[in-house]
Amino acid sequence: MAAFEPVRYAALTDVGVKRSHNQDACLPVPAADEAAWRDHGHVFVVADGMGGHAVGEKASFKAVRDIPQIYNKHARDGAAAAIRRAFTEANHGIYSIGQENPEFRGLGTTAVALFLRPEGAWVGHVGDSRAYRFRDGKAEQLTFDHSWVWEIARRQGVDPDELGDFKKNVIIRSLGPDPEVEVDVEGPHPVQPGDVFLLCSDGLTGVVTPDEVGAVATALLPEDAAKLLVHLANLRGGPDNITVMIVRVGGGSEAAGGRPGTGVLARCLKAWNRRVPLPFTALGGGGLLAGLALAMHVSEIPGASILFVLAAAVILAGIAGLIGQLMKDQPEEEPPPPEDEGPRELHVYKTTPCPVSADVGDKFAQLEVALEQAMRAQGVSADWGGHQKLAAAAEAAKAKGDGEAFKARCKALLFLAEAFHKARNKEESFRPSWKDRNGPGPSA
Template identity: 50%
Template sequence: MADLQSPAPPFVVRAVSRTDVGMRRATNQDAVAISPHSAEGRIDGDAFLMVADGMGAHAAGELASKLATDTIPLTYFKSGGEAPPTALRRAIRQANDKIHQKGASAAEFYGMGTTCSCLVLTQGAALVGHVGDSRVYRLRDGVFEQLTFDHSLVWEMAAASKVSADRVPSCIPKNVITRSLGPHKTVIVDLEGPHALQQGDVFLLCSDGLTGVVDDSLAASLLSTLSPTDAAEALVNLANLRGGPDNISVIVAQIETATGDTASGTPAANRPKLQISSFGVGIAAVCAVACAVFFYGGNPVGALASAIGLGVALALSFVKRPASRPAVLSPLLGDALGNGPYRRTECGDHAAAAGDLRDLVSELSNLKSEEETVRPEDIPLQNGNGTPAAVMLDWSPLKERQQAADEAFDRGDYVGSITRYSEIIAQAMAAIRNDDDTHRFSAHTEVIS
């Protein structure tokens, strides 16, 4: 919990969501929610963000994720004066009840389920509610942290063995989850937080369709260098270009202060203030008198020493008072919950991410319009009749932009090159989607400023 001093400053959220069927699935069983919706694109009060990844035969998974995203935010906001952790846990359990009852109502829905990763932004803090292997991340000051624990066989085995998930034998399937909403009458809900919000925090909520193919370091660099809208689009594009084996859903949310200098990146309430030290002024006065005495007394060494002391004393007289201590978190948020963060990635100078994007753009540039250089099964696009479609691009409109991006990379402008490469990839992906005529890209955006 934060040190209790001043009330939490008002925050504003800018959030963007993207959901995509991917390259290999026929339907999209993911669902996303940003609530409340604002026609003006602004939420000054509480915000509720959520990603759900459904599972089940036929349309069962799609229905399960929709039931979760319809039920949980609405139930949470109808909780009245209930403490946020209690309201969030109750809302998730109510969704589990609905999905479980639906699964028991017909044979085609039996066993239906969904993951659920919720982020509540309220009273100057972030609270996470979580079931399954969808994830919530936070990017702050160049550090990318996973705030949720994957309820998967791999992570459970790693925790039991007290090793990292990367050290679990590769023969253990990564897509087996140990907890979800719906299959069972009761569910254990993980709560994490509350985490005090800061100006510039960026949160990422995503399904495993992203994290299965895009590593944390690359995602962190994109979130650090691009706007929420561009970052969300770039993450989905990368997941698809790396095979898109599953549905892909992301929400990117950036925290801004409602008051203060947002351009500086530091809220006005947290900036150091200039303060005059009475002790320093007193020492300066003594040094000034001594300097005058030594000077008129014909003692240049003493006068010089006193002058130096005077300068030091004056410098110490005007000090910057440290910023106010972290804002108070409401007692309604309760004590700290969970054990997160569970993983931590340093962003660094983004050179590796820029290099990855450069290689990817170079590969895309080889998909010439006059020849097919990649087998259809490598990037399994489908045309209207369900047969593999040729992957061919007219690269001529992108040649100059690729050259500019390469030049930025070569001179060490990794942020600029990431921006340029992401734009090229977005344009290339738009061309691919238009060519194969499947209209697979289903996306929507909400801007909360």
């Protein structure tokens, strides 16, 4: 991701079904322009608070507010150093609140942050909130869960899933409880056009599997994907607060977030500008206009003088741009790179296939049927005619391939889930009869 470009992203946090307060927080801080991109890049943060609702909310909010601010302030010291400093200073601030206010004792929060920079993607991480990268039909977990079950699995050399629910919700590292904290800093991971990154709290990963998350995040626009993933977690009981942040790097199609009719032209212009700087383009264009004006003058074609003036203006603009570029490119004395900015080992802690396949489409179709039956049985109102059209479109899309069929199925399911969410009472829990990560669930 060497060149600056806006990224398409979406962030959504939800209280879930079982909790009365939302202790999660998230904050996107995209770079506003080329200068900001070169200086610190795009920053995205998710935090999951703990220690009672008022305490957890305060800790997570402070984490997502402080981490980007501190990192941006020190980004020129090097990515790894700035990320580590951002987390450690945020930890100190949260810890101080707990020490100064007895009612806030024990406050803490997980935090995971994604930093998209010219050299690649960096991740800062404390706790069991996660960062994923989806690429080529694979879900790559870029963070190690700082939980008891993951630590035991590491010591035994086994997959954490093999240990089942053994102390699954016990985390061993977080921001706030202690004056010092160990921060995992990962990166820089190479970034390719079309990569999708996802940050989330364990309210999502506790009930929605990585293959389902990856299929949804790569098939849909970030806004629709975030909504559907939150609804999926709630339809499976919503036992915790749920936060999802999806970031898509450029290079996708219209369905992946691009604008119709502009992708090819934009890519061509970017490719041209990378090879030929704008001032040289202006000088060349001005020369062509001057030549055309001369030909018109010789042939006594009206308008030659106006074209000469235009050519002169374009040439002058090119010269001004060239002078500005030369002044900008004057070498400046730069401080030596920090010691921790040398070659780094990259970690992908877990890889799960997440293809957009007929199998996951059929699973979502079963969920859609079960949800419709439950809504009708409970007397939940919905635009059934509108849903029927979407369901029919999903069936018809099977002839176009798994990708189009899955997108259409997700739209139909999202339509129903939105209606159910609006009507759902706080303590209601819908559990359809379908296979999830823990086997078949009870019928609705």
